[in-house]
Amino acid sequence: MLIDGRKISSEIKVELKEEIEKLKNEKGRIPGLATIIIGKDKASQIYVGSKVKTCSEIGIQSFLYELAEDIEEKEVLKLIEELNIRSEVDAILVQLPLPKQISEKKIMNTIIPSKDVDCFSNENIGRMFLNPNTDIRPCTPAGILELLSRYSVKLEGKKVVILGRSNIVGKPIAIMLISSGATVTVCNSKTVDLEKIIKKADILISAIGKSKFIKKEMIKENAIIIDVGINRVDGKITGDVDFDDVIDKVSMITPVPGGVGPMTIAMLLKNTVNMYRRN
Amino acid sequence: MLIDGRKISSEIKVELKEEIEKLKNEKGRIPGLATIIIGKDKASQIYVGSKVKTCSEIGIQSFLYELAEDIEEKEVLKLIEELNIRSEVDAILVQLPLPKQISEKKIMNTIIPSKDVDCFSNENIGRMFLNPNTDIRPCTPAGILELLSRYSVKLEGKKVVILGRSNIVGKPIAIMLISSGATVTVCNSKTVDLEKIIKKADILISAIGKSKFIKKEMIKENAIIIDVGINRVDGKITGDVDFDDVIDKVSMITPVPGGVGPMTIAMLLKNTVNMYRRN
Numbered sequence: 001m002l003i004d005g006r007k008i009s010s011e012i013k014v015e016l017k018e019e020i021e022k023l024k025n026e027k028g029r030i031p032g033l034a035t036i037i038i039g040k041d042k043a044s045q046i047y048v049g050s051k052v053k054t055c056s057e058i059g060i061q062s063f064l065y066e067l068a069e070d071i072e073e074k075e076v077l078k079l080i081e082e083l084n085i086r087s088e089v090d091a092i093l094v095q096l097p098l099p100k101q102i103s104e105k106k107i108m109n110t111i112i113p114s115k116d117v118d119c120f121s122n123e124n125i126g127r128m129f130l131n132p133n134t135d136i137r138p139c140t141p142a143g144i145l146e147l148l149s150r151y152s153v154k155l156e157g158k159k160v161v162i163l164g165r166s167n168i169v170g171k172p173i174a175i176m177l178i179s180s181g182a183t184v185t186v187c188n189s190k191t192v193d194l195e196k197i198i199k200k201a202d203i204l205i206s207a208i209g210k211s212k213f214i215k216k217e218m219i220k221e222n223a224i225i226i227d228v229g230i231n232r233v234d235g236k237i238t239g240d241v242d243f244d245d246v247i248d249k250v251s252m253i254t255p256v257p258g259g260v261g262p263m264t265i266a267m268l269l270k271n272t273v274n275m276y277r278r279n
Numbered sequence: 280m281l282i283d284g285r286k287i288s289s290e291i292k293v294e295l296k297e298e299i300e301k302l303k304n305e306k307g308r309i310p311g312l313a314t315i316i317i318g319k320d321k322a323s324q325i326y327v328g329s330k331v332k333t334c335s336e337i338g339i340q341s342f343l344y345e346l347a348e349d350i351e352e353k354e355v356l357k358l359i360e361e362l363n364i365r366s367e368v369d370a371i372l373v374q375l376p377l378p379k380q381i382s383e384k385k386i387m388n389t390i391i392p393s394k395d396v397d398c399f400s401n402e403n404i405g406r407m408f409l410n411p412n413t414d415i416r417p418c419t420p421a422g423i424l425e426l427l428s429r430y431s432v433k434l435e436g437k438k439v440v441i442l443g444r445s446n447i448v449g450k451p452i453a454i455m456l457i458s459s460g461a462t463v464t465v466c467n468s469k470t471v472d473l474e475k476i477i478k479k480a481d482i483l484i485s486a487i488g489k490s491k492f493i494k495k496e497m498i499k500e501n502a503i504i505i506d507v508g509i510n511r512v513d514g515k516i517t518g519d520v521d522f523d524d525v526i527d528k529v530s531m532i533t534p535v536p537g538g539v540g541p542m543t544i545a546m547l548l549k550n551t552v553n554m555y556r557r558n
Contacts, residue, residue: 105409121405122401122402122403122405122406122408122409123401123402123405124401124405125404125405125408125409126400126401126402126403126404126405126406126408127401127405129401129404129405129408129446129450129454130384130401130404130446156469157469157470157471159471159472165457165458167408167409170457171408171454171457171458174453174454174457174465175408175450175453175454178444178449178450178453178465178467179444179450181467181469183464183465183466183467183469183470183471183476184464184465185462185463185464185465186453186457186462186463186464187462188457188460188462190435190436190460190462191436191462192436192438192462193438197462
């Protein structure tokens with residue numbers, strides 16, 4: 001069965017739109033998301049453009065700041081500090097990657113935690129770590145949990161294997177799943193007996209960026225596969241999983257594109273609305 | 280081979296004492312650790328007494344606050360706020376457990392992160408999550424890593440199995456070991472095939488509080504065993520591991536008592552000195 005990220009993400013957007021409708025009378029305003037984009041990176045611009053469009057569809061006001069590639073760090077920090085106190089702005093997003101002269105860590109920890117929509121700050125990551133039911137969570141991992149939940153996948157007692165250990169996917173999804181009662185194994189490029197470990201997974205989450213790395217013979221019969229990989233090969237987007245090869249052996253799988261990707265934006269919007277509700 | 284937590288913890292105390300000696304001229308003062316203990320819990324009082332004694336041995340000044348069992352939460356928060364700004368206090372410790380009327384979460388997030396010596400606040404947990412080399416880390420997990428490092432145990436590529444998923448042991452040690460390049464599996468009471476998983480572990484870390492649960496037949500030949508369990512059975516302290524049963528099969532093991540326990544205090548002192556250095 002296909003885990004349809006586009007469909008679930010559309011459902012979430014409808015729910016958020018209704019929620020904003022209800023809240024806006026009470027609040028006297030709609031939610032606001034400020035986006036800062038630095039430089040002229042094409043992929044980032046397309047991505048930000050799509051976010052702005054989606055915001056407008058569901059009733060979130062966008063504040064877009066397009067800054068020059070060579071802007072000084074202190075100017076960006078100053079802008080963030082202004083946005084931190086501006087009351088119509090509920091959430092602040094700084095599009096990555098950043099130019100070399102700007103410290104990602106400094107940027108992320110200058111955004112006030114209550115507006116840190118990507119959940120990249122120490123405070124928000126720590127809150128998620130200590131309380132898995134918190135309402136602000138990193139977008140891609142939260143999107144994966146949402147998919148599993150909406151497809152009624154029970155996590156307790158399940159063997160989950162995660163490939164990859166980044167700060168934005170592997171590590172946070174590990175913590176969330178550990179908190180959900182799954183038995184979680186996190187692998188990396190140095191893992192010994194990787195194929196044996198993968199073969200035991202009831203749920204396999206791959207976030208390693210190796211096109212079509214996961215083949216039929218590597219996975220367990222009826223495994224659930226969450227493919228976080230986005231690999232550009234010959235102008236085509238592919239996942240970490242060889243979809244056509246594994247499709248007859250899995251019980252559920254996310255396609256790439258159309259699986260986890262749309263969920264990341266949906267959860268970003270959900271974080272924005274949660275921040276608006278808190279505000 | 281025995282992993283001797285008492286010996287390593289003594290070595291660390293000597294190192295810290297020397298470090299304080301060097302720093303105190305430059306700083307014009309010695310480090311200060313404030314400890315708040317609420318109520319008359321015997322175990323907590325013994326534990327705090329031992330901390331105060333160790334502090335004085337290595338040159339840390341103790342500020343001890345013994346508060347009544349029925350104190351109001353706001354009084355404790357007020358004291359913490361005073362200690363947050365007091366310059367001779369580098370680190371603040373609130374002894375757990377707390378009486379019912381006092382919210383642990385609120386207490387932990389009122390201590391300013393730069394003085395949160397237990398590393399229980401969102402900010403400090405998040406910092407550790409994002410940067411495993413940070414100098415303030417939760418004491419028991421940091422103590423385990425220190426033991427493994429001082430016994431020259433390489434972590435990269437090793438299969439580590441963690442039993443237990445608490446916020447103060449299981450989850451943070453998982454994140455630290457994932458960051459160190461180990462292949463980490465976190466189990467809980469719902470884990471299926473637990474014995475098979477344990478049997479694969481190059482390094483087994485148990486923090487479940489079940490006296491002598493781990494037997495010889497469950498572990499891998501030459502495994503390294505870290506026993507975090509502290510169980511009181513018939514007036515005796517035992518670990519989660521049946522030490523006498525497994526001793527001939529392991530390559531290294533921490534005894535209980537005398538393994539992980541003394542390291543927790545050593546790392547608390549190390550955090551205190553790191554906070555003093557930063558201050």
